[in-house]
Amino acid sequence: MSRPVRRRLPGSARVALAVVVALWLVAAISPVFSGAAREIRLDRRLAPPSAAHPFGTDDLGRDLLARVVAATPISLAIGLTAAAVSLVVGFAVGATAGYAGGLTDLALSRLIEVMLCFPVLFLLLALAALLPPSPLTVILAIGLTTWAGDARYARAEVLKIKDLDYARAARAAGAATPRILVRHLLPNALPPLIVSAAFGVGWAILAEASLSFLGVGLPAPAVSWGGILSAAPAYIEEAWWLALFPGLALFLTVAAYNLLAEGLRVATTEGGRKA
Amino acid sequence: MTAYLLRRLALAIPTLFGITVVVFFLVHLAPGSPISGGVDSLRRPTGRAAEEMRRLYGLDRPLPERFATWISRAARFDLGESFVDHRPVSERIGEALPNTLLLNGLALVLALAIAIPLGVVAGGRPESAFDRTSGAALFALYSMPTFWAALLLQTLFSVRLRLLPLYGMESDVAGSGFAGVADRLAHLALPVTCLTYGTLAFVARLVRSGVAEAASSDFVLAARARGASRRRALWTHALPNALLPVLTLLGLVLPALLSGSVIVEKIFAWPGLGRLYFDSILARDYPMILGLSLLTAVATLAATLLADLATAAADPRVRDGAAP
Numbered sequence: 038m039s040r041p042v043r044r045r046l047p048g049s050a051r052v053a054l055a056v057v058v059a060l061w062l063v064a065a066i067s068p069v070f071s072g073a074a075r076e077i078r079l080d081r082r083l084a085p086p087s088a089a090h091p092f093g094t095d096d097l098g099r100d101l102l103a104r105v106v107a108a109t110p111i112s113l114a115i116g117l118t119a120a121a122v123s124l125v126v127g128f129a130v131g132a133t134a135g136y137a138g139g140l141t142d143l144a145l146s147r148l149i150e151v152m153l154c155f156p157v158l159f160l161l162l163a164l165a166a167l168l169p170p171s172p173l174t175v176i177l178a179i180g181l182t183t184w185a186g187d188a189r190y191a192r193a194e195v196l197k198i199k200d201l202d203y204a205r206a207a208r209a210a211g212a213a214t215p216r217i218l219v220r221h222l223l224p225n226a227l228p229p230l231i232v233s234a235a236f237g238v239g240w241a242i243l244a245e246a247s248l249s250f251l252g253v254g255l256p257a258p259a260v261s262w263g264g265i266l267s268a269a270p271a272y273i274e275e276a277w278w279l280a281l282f283p284g285l286a287l288f289l290t291v292a293a294y295n296l297l298a299e300g301l302r303v304a305t306t307e308g309g310r311k312a
Numbered sequence: 313m314t315a316y317l318l319r320r321l322a323l324a325i326p327t328l329f330g331i332t333v334v335v336f337f338l339v340h341l342a343p344g345s346p347i348s349g350g351v352d353s354l355r356r357p358t359g360r361a362a363e364e365m366r367r368l369y370g371l372d373r374p375l376p377e378r379f380a381t382w383i384s385r386a387a388r389f390d391l392g393e394s395f396v397d398h399r400p401v402s403e404r405i406g407e408a409l410p411n412t413l414l415l416n417g418l419a420l421v422l423a424l425a426i427a428i429p430l431g432v433v434a435g436g437r438p439e440s441a442f443d444r445t446s447g448a449a450l451f452a453l454y455s456m457p458t459f460w461a462a463l464l465l466q467t468l469f470s471v472r473l474r475l476l477p478l479y480g481m482e483s484d485v486a487g488s489g490f491a492g493v494a495d496r497l498a499h500l501a502l503p504v505t506c507l508t509y510g511t512l513a514f515v516a517r518l519v520r521s522g523v524a525e526a527a528s529s530d531f532v533l534a535a536r537a538r539g540a541s542r543r544r545a546l547w548t549h550a551l552p553n554a555l556l557p558v559l560t561l562l563g564l565v566l567p568a569l570l571s572g573s574v575i576v577e578k579i580f581a582w583p584g585l586g587r588l589y590f591d592s593i594l595a596r597d598y599p600m601i602l603g604l605s606l607l608t609a610v611a612t613l614a615a616t617l618l619a620d621l622a623t624a625a626a627d628p629r630v631r632d633g634a635a636p
Contacts, residue, residue, distance in 0.1 A: 147323070147327055148330075150616075151327050153564065155331065155567060155609060156567040156568070156570040156571045156574075157568075157571055158572075158574050159570070159571065159589060159605065159608060162574065162589070162590060163338060163339065163601070164338070166594060167593070167596075168343070169343055239455065246457060246459075247459065247575060250459050250575075251590065253594075266460065266463070270579060273463065273467060277467045277471070280460070280463035280464060280467060284457065284459075284460030284463065284464070287457055288455060288456055291455045291456075291457070295455045296451065
């Protein structure tokens with residue numbers, strides 16, 4: 038079903054959008070901070086927040102604010118690309134299942150169900166810890182473990198629209214199946230998929246942070262917010278700022294993406310706040 | 313109903329088999345081995361020592377043969393021995409399982425006990441001040457990373473206020489009787505909180521939207537017209553209908569809780585399944601990884617099945633096949 042998409046975003050979602058834009062701007066200027074983020078000064082290690090170091094310093098005396106800013110692009114980029122992988126795989130599997138029907142649908146639906154009911158972090162940890170550590174591994178691990186939700190939406194949407202007149206007309210005109218799926222069904226199934234993908238970005242950022250926090254995420258020298266946080270438990274008795282600030286950046290980002298996704302959902306479905 | 317149950321059970325078998333195949337080949341084909349450790353491990357026996365270890369672990373056999381051996385033993389409830397300490401996998405799982413059940417069971421009960429009343433009150437008056445505030449708070453909880461929440465709670469309650477232990481399951485010098493129970497509860501407080509709030513936010517939002525929708529429907533209006541109080545109309549007419557989707561999704565809460573358990577058990581040094589799984593992955597302990605994966609797959613499939621059966625029992629439309 039195609040719906041009127043051109044609705045106004047709710048106010049909260051517009052604030053969230055502004056936060057997301059601001060975060061990407063921070064990411065754009067972050068190279069300025071990369072020098073300060075790497076400067077090791079043992080004479081000022083674990084210094085509490087002050088005017089010179091608003092977020093304090095870490096266990097090697099590096100400025101925490103600079104480190105949090107420097108980690109912004111990698112955290113955002115991994116979230117976005119992993120969600121994109123998830124969306125592409127999810128649409129391919131879900132749309133194929135919905136369009137083909139029959140045995141294909143039965144088999145693929147089983148697969149989707151398996152993915153949905155297996156603890157995501159178990160599979161994610163296995164992939165991330167067993168494959169050679171690299172940004173690509175992290176992106177693929179997250180994308181390949183979270184596509185099931187996207188697939189379910191894609192399947193449901195394709196089932197709804199595959200027998201509408203324009204899809205039948207394309208079939209009657211002799212269009213090949215992949216062409217019908219991508220040219221005719223994808224654009225019309227897009228609104229719920231975009232919502233799912235927007236939630237996916239928040240989740241992917243969180244997943245990357247969890248992996249890096251557990252020590253199986255990005256390899257050094259790449260540092261994400263989760264990677265900075267992984268040092269916090271060791272110094273929990275003396276340096277609360279190590280836990281507070283990187284986590285706050287992570288929380289703000291995830292909340293902004295989720296709020297944006299929620300706003301998109303409200304804007305693309307009739308009835309406003311119905312689930 | 314029986315036919316439905318049998319059909320679901322029959323479908324669960326290929327699903328389980330699929331999961332074991334995927335996990336088996338994933339762990340065996342990944343770089344690194346129990347002998348060489350991870351990709352960049354320094355613990356690396358060579359020559360005859362490595363040869364003999366490979367034979368001891370059966371790693372010199374071809375992959376399909378190893379899979380056949382493993383699955384035929386697993387079918388007889390024999391999950392093999394851990395590569396790390398050579399104790400039976402089932403024994404190590406048996407030790408960790410009660411700890412994880414205690415943690416997750418408490419978290420689930422607590423989450424439902426708070427989420428349902430919260431959802432009913434908020435959904436009963438949509439857009440009221442309470443609905444807006446609780447909605448914003450739940451949204452914040454929903455976006456909060458578990459490990460961040462854990463670190464903040466530790467900083468506040470353990471380091472600053474010195475009220476609760478930083479981690480562990482019990483004190484070294486825990487007393488018996490009442491003191492022992494109090495010690496146990498103190499150790500449970502923070503990890504249970506960390507596992508609870510995500511589920512709480514998820515369920516409360518579901519209940520809220522369900523109740524809000526049901527509250528404006530004809531059958532609730534009819535109940536009000538017959539003279540039922542507002543409270544009665546909400547709790548006995550709107551709530552049961554709002555709980556149906558919650559019931560369906562409870563099957564998915566179990567895997568989510570187990571996922572959270574990995575992080576929470578790691579931070580709070582809680583000797584449960586999540587930590588066992590994480591350690592097994594790092595050590596490339598194939599039999600442990602496979603055994604734990606099989607167990608969680610069975611548990612989540614069972615939970616999904618139970619949730620579906622409960623939905624069918626509660627909703628005649630599902631039972632009679634009138635609705636999916």
